[in-house]
Amino acid sequence: MAGGKLTVRQKMINMMYLVLTALLALNVSAEILKSFHMVEVSMDSAGRNIDEKNKNTMAQIEKFHTDLPNDTKGTEAYNKSIELKKIAADGVKYFQTLKDELITTAGGRKGSDEFPEGDPKEELAQASNIELHANLMINQGKGSEVKAKINELRTKMLAILPADKQKMVKSDLLTEDPKGGQTWESEMFEHTPLAAVVALMAKTQNDIKNTESQILDLLKGSLTDDVQIVTDFQAQIIPTSGTYITLGNKYEAEIFLAASSSRSEADITVNGSKITSEKGIGKYTMTATREGINKFKAVISTVNSSGQKKTYEKEGEFFALAPIAVISATKMNAVYIGLENPIAVSVPGVGANKVNVSCTAGGTLKKKKDGEFDLLVDGSQRTITITASVDGKTMGIKEYRVRQVPKPTIMLGSIDGSSPTVTMGQIKSSNFVLTVLKDFVFEGVKYTPTDWNLVYKPKNGQASVEKGNSEQLTPRAKSMLNSARPGDLYILMGIKAKGPAGVVPVPGSLAVEIRN
Numbered sequence: 167m168a169g170g171k172l173t174v175r176q177k178m179i180n181m182m183y184l185v186l187t188a189l190l191a192l193n194v195s196a197e198i199l200k201s202f203h204m205v206e207v208s209m210d211s212a213g214r215n216i217d218e219k220n221k222n223t224m225a226q227i228e229k230f231h232t233d234l235p236n237d238t239k240g241t242e243a244y245n246k247s248i249e250l251k252k253i254a255a256d257g258v259k260y261f262q263t264l265k266d267e268l269i270t271t272a273g274g275r276k277g278s279d280e281f282p283e284g285d286p287k288e289e290l291a292q293a294s295n296i297e298l299h300a301n302l303m304i305n306q307g308k309g310s311e312v313k314a315k316i317n318e319l320r321t322k323m324l325a326i327l328p329a330d331k332q333k334m335v336k337s338d339l340l341t342e343d344p345k346g347g348q349t350w351e352s353e354m355f356e357h358t359p360l361a362a363v364v365a366l367m368a369k370t371q372n373d374i375k376n377t378e379s380q381i382l383d384l385l386k387g388s389l390t391d392d393v394q395i396v397t398d399f400q401a402q403i404i405p406t407s408g409t410y411i412t413l414g415n416k417y418e419a420e421i422f423l424a425a426s427s428s429r430s431e432a433d434i435t436v437n438g439s440k441i442t443s444e445k446g447i448g449k450y451t452m453t454a455t456r457e458g459i460n461k462f463k464a465v466i467s468t469v470n471s472s473g474q475k476k477t478y479e480k481e482g483e484f485f486a487l488a489p490i491a492v493i494s495a496t497k498m499n500a501v502y503i504g505l506e507n508p509i510a511v512s513v514p515g516v517g518a519n520k521v522n523v524s525c526t527a528g529g530t531l532k533k534k535k536d537g538e539f540d541l542l543v544d545g546s547q548r549t550i551t552i553t554a555s556v557d558g559k560t561m562g563i564k565e566y567r568v569r570q571v572p573k574p575t576i577m578l579g580s581i582d583g584s585s586p587t588v589t590m591g592q593i594k595s596s597n598f599v600l601t602v603l604k605d606f607v608f609e610g611v612k613y614t615p616t617d618w619n620l621v622y623k624p625k626n627g628q629a630s631v632e633k634g635n636s637e638q639l640t641p642r643a644k645s646m647l648n649s650a651r652p653g654d655l656y657i658l659m660g661i662k663a664k665g666p667a668g669v670v671p672v673p674g675s676l677a678v679e680i681r682n
Contacts (some may be wrong), residue, residue, distance in 0.1 A: 198629050199293040201621060201657045202361035205677050207287055208586060209368035216375040223382040224251065230389050243385040250326050250385075254378040257319040258371045264312070265367040272298050272360055293361035300356050309351030313341045316370065323377050327384060335380045338373040338681070353626075369586070401466050401480035419482060421448040421464045432468040459483055500569045501550060502608060504666045506532070506540040511554050513561045521561070526551045528568070543568050571666060574601035574613040576676045578658050587681035593650045598637045601663040601672050613663035613672070622646040625653030652682040 224247055230237070231244035269275065273291035292298070303309035320339040324332045341350045355363060404420045421434055421441070434441050434448035441448045454460065461483045468476055501507040509531070511523045518537035525531050528547030532540040543550055547568060554562045579596025581588055582604075599620075601613040616635055620643050623629040632643040639647070647656070659675035 198621065198623060199359060199361045200289065201623075201655075201659070201675070201677055202359065202365045203289045203293065204657075204675060205586065205655075205679075206361070206365040206368045208583075208677065209365065209372055212586060213368070213372045213375055216372060216379055220251075220375065220379050220382055223379070223386055227382070227386050227389070237389075239389055243389055246326050247382060247385055250323060250378055250381055253319065253322050253326075254374050257315070257374045260315060261367050261371050261374075264308075265364055268299050268302070268360065268367075269364065290361055290364065293359060295360040296357060299360060299363050300358075303351055303355035309349075309355055313350055316341050319374060320377070323374075323381060326381055331384055334384060335377060337377040337380070339370075339377055340682070372586075401464060401478040418452075419450045421450050421466070421480070421482075432466050434467075435465045437462050499566075499607065501529075501541055501543050501566045502569050502571050503543055503545040504571060505608060505611065506542060507608075509539045509541045509552060510537060511539065511552070511562075512537050513554060513556055516556050516561075520556055522555045524553050524555075541566075545570075571608075571611065572603060572606060573674075574663060574665075574672055575604050576600075576658060576661055576672060576674060577602055578656070578676055578678075581676070581678060583676045583678065586677070586679060588678045590650045590652070590680055593647050593656065593678070593680060596647055597639055597644070599634060599639065599658065599661070600637065601661065611666060613665040615661060615663045615672075616669050617660065617662040618658060619660040620646060621655075621657040621659065622649070623655040623657070624649070625651060625655075650680045652680050654680045656680075 227240075227243050227247050231240040234240050269290060272295050275288040276291050303312070316339050320337055323339075324335060324337070327335070343350050344353050354366060401421070421436070432443060432448075434443050436448075436450050441450050443449070448464075448466075450462075450464070452460070452462070461481060464480045464482060466478045466480075468478075509523075511521060512518060513521050521537065523531060523539060525541065526547070526549075528544055529550040530542045530544075531552075532542065534540060541550065541552070545568060549565050549567055551563060551565045553560060575582055577583075577600040579592070579598060579600075581592055581596060582602075599615045599618050601615050603611060603613065615637050618634050620632045620634070620639075621629060622632075630646065632640060632646060634640050634643060650656075655677065656679075657675060657677045661672040661675075662669055663672050664670075
């Protein structure tokens with residue numbers, strides 16, 4: 167509010183404004199504020215991943231420059247990457263300082279038994295405050311400085327690249343004024359809770375890092391055109407028939423140079439004899455005729471991008487054994503609590519009906535037929551050992567780790583939360599709530615959603631919530647998705663799903679913003 171002498175009418179307007187802003191603050195639910203905090207935490211985590219990627223790209227550019235110091239492209243790319251890094255770091259620091267100032271002025275973070283006071287994983291003490299930052303950004307003019315800073319960062323970072331490559335960078339460092347006469351500053355900082363503003367600052371930091379990442383990729387790509395730069399070469403020997411070979415059977419392995427290029431074939435020898443190779447991968451075959459350890463030496467010779475000949479060596483070995491029991495998990499490498507884990511047991515040369523099979527405490531074997539069992543584990547032990555014996559003589563022992571069935575990934579249609587932003591097309595094409603066990607090796611295990619809450623927060627408007635009790639989106643939920651506009655926020659939370667152990671809560675939530 168402005169100071170000085172005010173008319174009675176102006177005082178009345180100011181009082182109504184205070185009442186309105188108080189009502190707006192009360193209207194922001196705790197769930198929405200917590201969702202903004204979850205977005206902030208997710209942004210911080212994504213930022214660390216971008217930092218790691220940028221670090222690796224910088225290392226590749228630096229290695230190229232170090233290996234070929236006289237290469238003009240390498241020197242230019244290296245110098246530009248250093249300049250870019252400084253610009254991006256200054257920008258991230260600017261918004262971190264601003265974010266810290268807002269948080270500190272508003273009483274910091276709550277602190278808890280789980281997280282110490284000030285930890286970014288803890289919620290803000292005044293998450294619903296809408297006055298503090300509005301006064302700073304609008305009344306005191308800080309918002310104009312922030313807008314100018316974003317535009318300055320975008321301009322400086324893009325200037326690192328030639329004009330013809332600048333258009334290849336899809337930067338989200340944008341500050342366009344919305345239609346209708348409202349300013350960018352007003353849209354970002356007025357009538358917006360502090361939790362949302364802090365999340366916006368974290369997003370802006372990631373936008374800087376993402377822009378840096380795209381430019382670094384273009385700088386790296388300019389070094390060798392279609393030749394990929396790698397940081398290390400290693401000879402590799404990959405057995406394709408296992409390392410325990412019974413007498414009379416063959417040992418087979420693939421020998422190749424890691425990070426090799428199909429543009430340059432390598433010469434590969436084993437124990438001094440050349441073997442055939444295709445696309446840099448050698449095929450080595452040897453018949454096991456002697457029990458015990460069998461060793462061999464592989465030598466790989468190739469020419470690098472500088473025309474220098476390089477030689478890499480690697481020793482390999484395999485064990486040749488007399489026939490023993492074969493115990494294998496037919497669907498997985500570990501056994502899972504609450505599931506019927508299929509186990510197959512056999513001893514070469516011995517009938518399946520003559521093989522006795524047992525397991526240690528914490529597990530129960532249910533026989534399906536000779537040589538095939540379902541293993542049930544109760545979780546009381548960290549490992550389960552399966553033993554096969556014939557006429558009292560142990561023929562094989564196999565230890566398996568006991569694991570919990572992993573928690574499912576929350577998805578809204580094809581959206582899995584791997585990106586904090588999605589397109590309007592992606593959100594509008596979603597018809598189902600899914601709880602998916604991604605990359606779970608055990609076949610036939612699934613979770614089916616039974617309860618969920620979909621929060622829709624328009625960029626300009628009040629939030630609404632729709633509940634559902636099946637995979638299919640309700641008509642109202644589908645209508646909420648069809649209303650998507652750039653800047654709108656969707657949060658899928660409070661999910662329960664039916665799995666092997668019945669209906670269980672699914673931890674976490676999915677929050678995405680509609681991008682322009």
